[in-house]
Amino acid sequence: MSENLMKAVRRVFESACSDGSSVRPAALEQFVATLTDCPAEAPRAEFENLATAVWAEFSPLHQPLTLGRALEAASLEKWESAVRAVISDLRAWEPNHGLASLAALLATINALDSCSTGLEAIAIQLKRDTLSEGLQTLLSNAEIGPWGGDKGRYPYASGDFKLSSVDDNYDELHRASAHLMTAAGGEVWAAIVLLWRLDSRRLAKVVNDRDDVYFSLQVRLVLKDDAPKLALEVPLVSFKFLAVDQLEEAHRCNREGGNWSGLLEQILIQVAPTSAWKGWMHALVRSPDEQSLMASALPGVLAQVGETNWEMFVETLYLSYSKRSAAAVASILSKFAQLVGQEEAKRMWAICFHRWADWDYGRREAQFSLFAPAACALDYPVAMHFSQLLPNELDDEEAVLTRSVERVEQQWFSTATELVSERNRLLSRLRLIKHGRALAAGTADLLPPAILPPEDAYARVRYWYHDVQFN
Known part of the structure; x- marks a missing residue:
């Protein structure tokens, strides 16, 4: 316009x-x-x-x-x-x-x-109570459905698709909200605008009581960047989830007029004590982007929630082929450590270390092979865990891994691929121990140096060096 x-x-x-x-x-x-x-x-x-x-x-x-x-x-x-x-x-x-x-x-x-x-x-x-009550009643009974009126096009979008039925499957809600287009008359549009301005609590009650995906999407469409503010007043956690996409869009477009990171932080703090936190983390944080609003808001949120929430955050991160997430996680957790202090952060480093050690570079994943040392989303926190060890403990860890790399061919493997994968697992661990030593010495680099082909031509050929991870 x-x-x-x-x-x-x-x-x-x-x-x-x-x-x-x-x-x-x-x-x-x-x-x-x-x-x-x-x-x-x-x-x-x-x-x-x-x-x-x-x-x-x-x-x-x-x-x-x-x-x-x-x-x-x-x-x-x-x-x-x-x-x-x-x-x-x-x-x-x-x-x-x-x-x-x-x-x-x-x-x-x-x-x-x-x-x-x-x-x-x-x-x-x-502004008048009588008008606000009328708007509330009108919206409570307004008929809102998909654009074109064809609910059969979307198997998950029947008329009884309630937001509360999502439970922990927020991936489904994420897909639905990206594809569903609502159809509502101008009277509904104007009623939402007016009720938001006149009495937001009444609008929040309608959203919560209707518990309807179409109505919720229509409210988000009408209110645009004000939808997250309404979400703070709506008890329905799934409506808060719909508001996250609106915040991310405002952040990507550099729109003025709101503290987007602060709003997202408030929403996440509201969700943290609920059973929905795990589903939110899985849908929104499993492959974090360093430039996203979520990466900006999470440090402050993690600093205010408990260890159980930390564990769910760490558990949801994809580790295999997660090199692209390493910078985002490093940014999130380094800021988190600044907020809580290094002593408190040690608990987070320990949680990350145990998840990383249990994953063991895909050892138990079917058809997973390593043809080069691997970076992963937890590179920074695991290196921070190693940086807390005493110098002699670091020396021992490094010596054990170095010997294991040198003697890897003395073990029995069913295939050459298994041999190569095991050697690269050992080198991947050794890489983080060395970076932990660098962090302890005061390096400003959050992440280890980039993985490069071995200088030894024999090793490149013998161990089939081929890095398939995306930057």
Whole structure:
């Protein structure tokens, strides 16, 4: 939307809140007349027809603005007069007028607006408990489904797909939220905008009570970067999960207007005591990205939660072929250590070391072979664990591994591949012990040096050096 149009919409809506000419759009006048006999309800299609008729009458007024031209005085007055009439009706609305009447007013003002710019600007001037209650009731009963109305296209998107049914399978919710498109009328859109501005607790209650994936996605679509703020008020943990993608998008696009990292940190702190934490970590952190908002927020969160949460965080990390995650984990845990202090961080290093030692570079994974020493997501914390050892203990560990590498061919292996894999496991461990020594000596490098082919031509050929890990 052009800047000219945004400014004009705000100006029209703000002016319409003061006294002046007030004339309802013709389509609204006709629609209200049909509600005389049955003010409680009307088919959804009728609200869509009403919005279309209003838009057809007033949208030509916007066209000069999109082209950078000023509106004629008569056009501006007609637009402002229509908005003033609807605002006046919203201020006067009472429950006995019926929800259909409220929906008609909302559909109309949404059609007179552009991207909710005007409604957001004047929402607070409509603040009234009666209106907020009506908006809450309307949204509690609003029909929202998939775009096109075809629920059969998505086997997991039936009408009874409740957010609370996700349990720990947040991967499914992540897939669904990426593909589902919602369909809702302009009255629903305007109601969400207004209720968020007038009484966010009521909107949070509707989201929580409906426990519906379509409604939740519609709320996220309407509120955009405000959705995470609402998520802080919604007890439903799965709705908080939907807000994470919105935060990551705002972070990637460098959008201004919010402390995205702080918001995500608050959401994660709310989730930490719940059974959902493990599922969240698996869906969002198993392959962390150093540039992501999650990597920015996690250090502060881990510093505030307990050891059980640390263990779930470490357990969820993918280790095989995880070289690309090493920098992200190093960034997260180095900042975490600065926040909690080195003594407290030793517990985290121990958790990471035990996970790493148990994994043992894929020893128990089927069809897993190493044709080069491997980096992994836990390189930094494991090296930090080694850095805490006494110098003589480090010497002993390094000596044992060095001898094992030299004598690896004295063992029996069923295949040459097993021999090569075992030798590279030993070299991978030795690499972290050496880096632990460097960290203890004060190096500023969080990660070990890059893995390079052996200088010895014989070793390159004999042990089939081939690094398949992505940078």
